[in-house]
Amino acid sequence: MARSGQIGTKAKAAKKRSPVRAPQLTPEQQDRFEQSKLLRTPRVRALWPGLTEKQRDLVHAPERAAGHYYPLTSGELADLTGLSTRQVQYWADHGLLPCWRKNGRRLFESVGLIVAFSLVNSKQSERQFYRRILTAPLDELAAQVGILSSVLAVRLEDATDEEAAALTAVVDTLPHS
């Protein structure tokens, strides 16, 4: 790999000035930028290792199957993943599949494709579990979360520091006031 150990001198000698500020982003650009931020969250990062090699290649290059780069429509995301269009719309409307909207259409970036592949890879029973969580009354959900927390606490007793950190990092991304 090409390297240069002396390059810092030239850069440090250069006159230090701030670059010119550009105009603010449009609402559409901001919507898309939010999708890029989601890509960097621990809960999405945790999904990447579960993707197959083929799925990872499609995340890098969706045009190999969809014919163009991001964003993808609901139908295109369905075609790429094997989910039905209705499933895609359902998960998107319930906030599980990240998307942004343009003229009422749901549009998906790479983070949406990663989450969609993860849903495809999950067992049907797991998807039913997620669907229940999305639709259950909050008081019922509180009880389920309580049980889940107790079970996770037991698992953490035997976890390595690295495993525990990975698990709690995902939990810590939950918004709370």
Add this chain to the structure above:
Amino acid sequence: MTVEELIAGSGSTYLFHYTDGLRARMIIDLRVFATGPSAVHGVGVYATDIPPEDADTIDEVIIRCFGGDATPAEVDHAVAVRVSAAAGAFEQTSDPDEWLLPTGKLEVVALDGFYVATARFVNGDWEIIDDEE
């Protein structure tokens, strides 16, 4: 501009800002970079002298630039920038692989004069998808 030219000038002439496709295309379309609220070595545009050389580059960037805390989807585009331009210059941080163009926080920064080209990792290799010409 070719990938080979970028590799040959890495560090001395060119640096590389690795990012996801969405942010890369924002830079391509608008020639701007959105800075974050804070960072270890200060706020600004971060880049590295690790060039987009082969399939191992992504792993190398994730480990050496992000401490392992990123996925390949976040770094499958390499935006090549000049080390210095009329508006300022990248400075090497205390991290041997890391360079920083200092700016204010949460700014949209124009990259006029810095921008050179963008390479994308696809089909196991890097290819130029845009350049300044």
